Amino acid sequence: MHDVAIVGCGPVGATAAHLLGKTGLSVLVVEREPDPHPLPRAVHIDHEMMRIFQGIGLIDRLLPLMRETDGHLHIGADGGVIRYLGSAGQARPFGWANDYFFYQPELEAMLRGGLTAYPAVDLRLGAELVGLDQTDGHVTLHLADGGLASARYVIACDGARSMVRKALDIRLDDLRFEEPWLVVDAELDGPVQFPAFTGLPPAANLQKLSVMLCDPRRPATIVPGRGNHRRWEFMLLPGEDDREMMRPDKVAELLAPWVAGIPHRLVRAATYRFHGLVALEWQRGRVFLAGDAAHQTPPFFGQGMCHGLRDVVNLAWKLELVLSGRADAALLTSYQSERDPHVRAVIGAAVAAGRYICELDPAKAAARDAEMRRRAATPGATAADLIPAYRQGVVGNGGGPRFIQPRVTDAAGTTRLLDDVTGGGFVLLRGPEAADIALPPCFDSLGVNVCHIGRDCLDESGMLATWFDRHGLGPAASVLLRPDAYVFGLAADDADLSDLAAQLAVTLHMMKEGTTCPA
Template sequence: MADQNILDVAIVGYGPVGQSLAILLGERGYNVAAFDRWPSLYPLPRAVFHDHEIRRIFQAMGIGKEVERISQPSSTYQWFNADWKTLVEIDWSAESISDGPVGYLFNQPSLEALLDEKAKSLAGVSVQQGWEATELRQFPDCCELTLRKGKMDGNVWVPTGETQTVRARYVVGADGANSFVRKSEGIAFEDLGFQEDWLVIDLKPNEGVKLDVPDIGQWCNPARPTTMVPGGPGYRRWEFMRLPHESVEDLQKPEKVWDLLAPWVTPQDATLVRYAIYKFRSLIAENWHSGRVVLAGDAAHQMPPFMGQGMCSGIRDAWNLAWRFDLILKGISSSELLEGYTPERRPQVRAVIDASIAMGQVVCISNQQEAALRDEAYLSGQVPPLPPFPGLTDGLICGEERYAAHGAAGLLSVHGQVSNDGEQLRYDDALPNGFHIIVLDGDPEQHLDVGSLLALKRIGAQTIGITADPRKTVAGRILLDVSGKYRRFFDEHGVKAIVVRPDYYIFGAAETLSALPVLVGKLESRLCLLDQPSGETPITRVNAV
């Protein structure tokens, strides 16, 4: 098929994951169309938490300051038993590896409005709301997507009879749990076994009202397991588990909602924003990539909310895909680079789901005797602390022992304040996004051969030194480690250099600078680089109409 009138990427679904991918690709100059069944953004709260890694991605999108205005740093996440004795504390306010607290709370409609504004401001991005995908076909050089237009008649989506067909080199299904894209490719979900119904309530306390409630907490009370969290600045959320003897209908009555909220808040104290029953589930797609079609977000995975990682995991998917598409569409790498997407993302998300299930199994106990045994185990210190957040274990990382030095390969890289030619700023703001070769107390280029330098130039990599000694700095080449985080990270892992991917994960590390050229060669060999340009370069923008 001819290349005329073909989009680079078509995104089905325009929630935070689809919006993020549209922004990340649009900022790189690609022609992207995002389609969503609903004529407007979803107006009610859903996700309320994002972590430090996602905040770093928002910074990369150029909306860091705007996101800061609509969110608040998290405090300590506490789990209590029925008698309000503390079972678990997770300090989400602590300093993270990403230069800021571990987590933040936000209001999703406010976040989606920011993402929507950013996406629609990009010349290469076309956002088409009110279009439902109905057919997807793959060809050797592109995909063909058929859509039908609809409008809302009250609360019912009604087709108007208008249709369109668009072609794109790649299609991303970010279209939620009931993903049309996933089903069209015949990709099955693996059910990991967790399933509970919870009533989710969002409300806005009246001005001046202060509620006597833990800031972020799980009340592990077998009489009614309950979650209490901020819903972003000015909002609060409660979640109540449906008990075995209750029906879903029991929990959907307004009087029942206020009855459950009564210990903390009354109708005189706050305005009810919404309430809904959600089935918390644990599902993961068996494969996230099929030819020119990939899945992201809830289309690929669903998890209980107890770690606050549902939306975060989806945005990580978009972040992972963005740099892969960038290399492919520039004609630097072949489409085989997408083969690493599932091996990277699926194990990490599976580990997050497993941890979320484990946390849910602690919270969702409605039997008094089981709860008593749980309390005894936690209060006596028999339960080990939660494991660290998982990194990457497969895909584009150098797992050989020599280059995975002390577990550095696959970890999220350190990030902190640096000084460049007297100006103090975040490392990510000091340098363009891409592959980075970072050396402690030196200039990487002095330790790389001509072949390594040519390979790094081809992929647009940055070669940067970091030092704690102001006398060793060189403007634009060797930056001052103002925060001290880089020195601590390198010393902790016993390395002198790290190779960092565009999504901030470490490809590999070198214990000696003499090993750096070999590590760069391993990166080059793993990127599916083409000998000649593939012709898959950005084309003149074509609106899908």
């Protein structure tokens, strides 16, 4: 009997196994393919994903596989900029750059290989799930070779065609966006050849940006990749045939303006339907859907895989609390109540962008360009600004947003990222004038890590002080962070800490004897 079984060992499933394996839970990972998928699919993650990898100790192995970039640029029908979500030259409040591109086969191999660090993680490659049954106490998995396995909970990370979702007969909510695109991956021995776009921001470097061409003649996207890998996405026009568009001569014709005179090698060309879909149920009994099994988003802001990683980091800490007996299983119902609105908000932004990017009428495209330039985004806006706060679930007074992660100096005089100093998990960040007092009992039960600003971490950048000021907090205030680095709640002073603890006990469903906090 395993604590958790994970179906699928792509980047999302493998990350879930790392998160759970780090807690010491016994984890079974079932993956039907013996080797990572050999072709690139997802290509982008953001700073929040880097923070997740930092937390599970993989960041040093991950960084060599990444290409750091500067955001997203949208070009109108006339060849001029209509939207810029860039981060070049800006501060990094979350500790990492906003955008990183990677080569998925490398990432998957690294994540899978790293699972050997956890004795309680059982990775079974070449094992295909064909069915599952669940009772009040566990789930039984039926494997293609006739074998059986059992787990107290199951996370389905088995992709857009999820066998688990289909077996549970969970329907998808269609957000009414479906467009056919040709995706082309190539390796270039030189820079992409861009035309002379107008209105470029002074700091913009086209080789370090995701460039979206809102051209009614054929909308397209060009994105950087790690090393010499580059990707193009070309919208198929009405009447075009998928197979015809994947022919080598047609692909070469589409690439020609961008690779003129540059030696290159085609890696693959495949057609996709970009969808906006969300599962109506993310939990059925002891089984949870995550990643593409739970939702599919158009790729216009590169958030598809990011959604899946947020799913599993949200679910992993809650499963650990429940399986360790420190919280009631009712806590797990907050998974969908938190993640579903979050995902829908980001998919909504991507669908809205997709609708204007995919405009094929020249007159409407010209009107769109003029309107977007009139209401140009606030200077300094980035794609990270699209990620909303949590508004329900495990959220107390003042909670919901992602917390920043500046570089701070620890008590030994070493400058490190904040999470490396606090140790992660639940963190109570105390203002520089907060007193040393006995903390509420449930903080001890949850193993809350306490960090005093100015003593345990010196805020030389001033980012923490600015955050406190922006949220109306004085130097004696405290901020309670969840294990996923989202803010649970705020305490203006020590007198408010008991109220904050009581809110935490309620939202975590801490019903076990000895774990509730006094009101």
